[in-house]
Amino acid sequence: MKIGNNSLKFNGVYIKDSSTAVGPLESAGPLKDYFDYRFPDLYCNADSWEKAEINLVKTCIDDLIKKTNLSDTEIDFIVGGDLNNQDAVTNYAVRDYNIPLLGVYSACATSAEAMIVASSLVDSANAKNIIVTSSSHNATAERQYRNPTEYGGARPDSATFTVTGAGTCLITNQKSDIKIESATIGRVLDAKQKDANDMGSAMAPAASQTIKVHLEDLGRSAEYYDLILTGDLSSVGKPILIDILKEQEIDIEHNHNDCGLLIYDRKKQNVFAGGSGAGCSSAVTFGYIMSMLRENKLKKVLLVATGALMNPIMIFQKESIPAIAHAVSLEKI
Amino acid sequence: MNYEEIIKKHQLKPKYFANGLKSFVCGGMVAIVGQLLLELYIKLGIGEDEAGSLMITTVILVASLLTAFGVYDKLGQFAKAGLAVPVTGFANSMTASALEYKKEGMLLGIANNLFKLAGAVIVYGVVSAYILGIIRYLFMGG
Numbered sequence: 001m002k003i004g005n006n007s008l009k010f011n012g013v014y015i016k017d018s019s020t021a022v023g024p025l026e027s028a029g030p031l032k033d034y035f036d037y038r039f040p041d042l043y044c045n046a047d048s049w050e051k052a053e054i055n056l057v058k059t060c061i062d063d064l065i066k067k068t069n070l071s072d073t074e075i076d077f078i079v080g081g082d083l084n085n086q087d088a089v090t091n092y093a094v095r096d097y098n099i100p101l102l103g104v105y106s107a108c109a110t111s112a113e114a115m116i117v118a119s120s121l122v123d124s125a126n127a128k129n130i131i132v133t134s135s136s137h138n139a140t141a142e143r144q145y146r147n148p149t150e151y152g153g154a155r156p157d158s159a160t161f162t163v164t165g166a167g168t169c170l171i172t173n174q175k176s177d178i179k180i181e182s183a184t185i186g187r188v189l190d191a192k193q194k195d196a197n198d199m200g201s202a203m204a205p206a207a208s209q210t211i212k213v214h215l216e217d218l219g220r221s222a223e224y225y226d227l228i229l230t231g232d233l234s235s236v237g238k239p240i241l242i243d244i245l246k247e248q249e250i251d252i253e254h255n256h257n258d259c260g261l262l263i264y265d266r267k268k269q270n271v272f273a274g275g276s277g278a279g280c281s282s283a284v285t286f287g288y289i290m291s292m293l294r295e296n297k298l299k300k301v302l303l304v305a306t307g308a309l310m311n312p313i314m315i316f317q318k319e320s321i322p323a324i325a326h327a328v329s330l331e332k333i
Numbered sequence: 334m335n336y337e338e339i340i341k342k343h344q345l346k347p348k349y350f351a352n353g354l355k356s357f358v359c360g361g362m363v364a365i366v367g368q369l370l371l372e373l374y375i376k377l378g379i380g381e382d383e384a385g386s387l388m389i390t391t392v393i394l395v396a397s398l399l400t401a402f403g404v405y406d407k408l409g410q411f412a413k414a415g416l417a418v419p420v421t422g423f424a425n426s427m428t429a430s431a432l433e434y435k436k437e438g439m440l441l442g443i444a445n446n447l448f449k450l451a452g453a454v455i456v457y458g459v460v461s462a463y464i465l466g467i468i469r470y471l472f473m474g475g
Contacts, residue, residue: 048436148433150400151450152409152425153417154352158345191336201344205336239343244336270410273345 001123004217007184008116010123014176015169015330018286019063021056023138023164025271026283029264034287035165036063042139042164049149050089053082053137056166056279057093061131064168070129072098079118080133080168081110083141083278090133099131107307108232109186110134111167111282112326115303116183118171119328128173135166136277145196145312158198160234160276163263167282169290178293181329184214188309190322196315199308199323200237200273206323207233207306208244214302214327215250222252226298229289230325231281231305232260234273259284281305285330293332301330352413359415367392367419389420396421400428426450 003009020035027038037059039045044052044059057080065075079102082089087103094101106113111134118130139149141162147153171180189209193202207230215222222228222245233241238261242253259281260274285303292298304327315321367388374384399405405425409416416422430449434442448455469475 143433147450148429150403150406150425150429150432152400152405152422152429154410154413156345156347191340193340198344201340204340205334236343236345240340243339243343244334247339248334 003182004213006187006213007182007217008120008123009182009218010119010180012173012175013119013122013180014172014174015178015180015290016129016172016174016176017064017067018167018169018290019060019067020167020283020287021059021165022279022283023056025138025161025269026163026165026263029269031263031284031288034291035283036060036287042137049137049139049143050084053084053089053135053140053164053166054093056137056164057082057089057133057135057168058096060166060168061093061097061133064131064170068170070170075099075129075131075170076127077102077118077121078131078133079104079114079121080131081105081114081278082135083107083110083162084144089135089137089140093133106305106324106326107309108136108276108278108281109305109307109324109326110278111231111285112183112303112305112328115169115171115180115328116185116326119180119183122171122173125173130171131168132171133166133168134278134282136162136164136279138162138164138277141277145310155272156197157272158195158200158234158236159272160199160232160260160274161264161271162277163260163275163280163283165277165279165283167279167286169286177333178290179331179333181331182218183329184210184217184327186210186325186327188322188324190320192320194315194318194320196310196321198236199232199276199310199321200234201240202308202310202321203306203323203325204233204237204240205244207237207241207304207325208248210304210325210327211245211252211302212248212250214329222250222255225255225300225302225329227301228252228256229285229301229303230256230258231303231307232274232276233258233306234260234276235266236273237306262288289330293330296332299332303328303330355411356413356415356418359412360418361415363392363416363419363421392420393424396424397428400425401432423451423454
């Protein structure tokens with residue numbers, strides 16, 4: 001049901017289970033124990049970067065199907081996307097399953113967009129079980145958005161490091177201990193940032209807008225949530241977000257964190273301003289956050305997945321980088 | 334809402350001086366290695382012109398090998414422009430492209446993308462040489 005300007009309130013939408021798979025650097029990071037599969041190298045048992053990312057997604061989906069004990073016919077749809085052109089990885093990853101696909105794209109906010117689409121379908125009784133997936137791979141993102149992986153040009157400290165990882169979950173109408181309670185669909189916001197090596201600055205305003213709209217639509221204050229978790233604002237975007245919201249009298253200083261800052265140890269790992277990518281928010285949410293909710297260490301979490309809608313062609317045409325943020329509220333029952 | 338003001342307040346400023354110093358020292362070291370190689374080749378009895386070509390080829394080979402072993406990008410991150418401006422940067426950009434597009438095949442992958450980064454250097458190198466050549470011809474008669 002629509003609530004307020006841009007939000008949806010769900011009734012009876014739950015996460016049954018989840019699965020995550022990550023690459024080598026994430027497997028060495030502080031959240032390593034929360035991921036289901038850890039690949040020791042970037043190739044993930046494949047012979048190209050794209051096939052490696054496909055393997056990450058398939059590993060998660062296979063594991064999720066096994067965990068939830070559902071057959072292909074019991075799963076209504078797969079909703080998901082990735083950062084590759086034409087959503088290539090998701091399309092190829094699901095070709096071996098006998099399940100219909102809805103491909104979605106919101107850059108690194110794809111994870112939350114897929115959850116919102118799936119939750120709406122379940123909420124409206126158009127589906128009972130939906131697999132949600134999103135992924136990214138450091139090398140596929142590098143070659144598509146930036147330079148060849150071995151190129152030696154120096155990158156500035158504001159750059160982010162694309163996470164190699166995939167996250168899936170099963171959204172269902174059957175009651176479980178984790179509820180998808182509400183969501184807010186983000187508006188595209190262009191803060192006139194042009195630096196493709198500084199996505200945090202481009203995305204923080206969009207995140208602030210979505211958080212503000214979400215709280216207004218649902219009539220809540222920021223303290224309602226134990227954790228407001230942005231996707232990949234990095235060390236540059238985090239203080240910008242906090243400051244923008246402070247100016248609008250919303251204080252999230254004590255309950256805000258960022259998936260990109262959680263997944264790596266920036267002191268020991270050379271990841272510039274932090275992690276990014278559609279796999280960053282999904283691996284952290286479906287791995288770490290799910291565990292925290294299950295263990296009652298968190299009760300109410302607002303995931304605000306952030307996406308810099310960066311297109312290399314538009315950047316070459318001197319355009320700025322629009323951004324989007326979608327919010328999903330998760331509650332432990 | 335004035336986002337730009339808040340963004341500017343938190344944006345990281347490039348460390349121009351430190352980066353410049355690193356570039357200067359590292360770029361200088363590449364030049365010293367080149368000079369030492371040149372003198373070594375001359376000492377070995379190779380003519381000055383041939384020794385120059387041989388020196389450049391050696392530096393390109395080393396840069397390409399370092400790229401292939403996955404070391405060059407880490408060195409480049411430290412040395413900034415110091416490794417990008419010398420011929421090593423050019424070699425790296427071509428080797429990195431060749432490696433990156435190997436999977437798409439010899440023709441459509443490697444051959445099509447080899448000059449993806451280096452192409453601009455070649456195009457403007459040839460164009461500026463052409464223009465300067467004309468100017469030289471007009472004013473100095475060749």
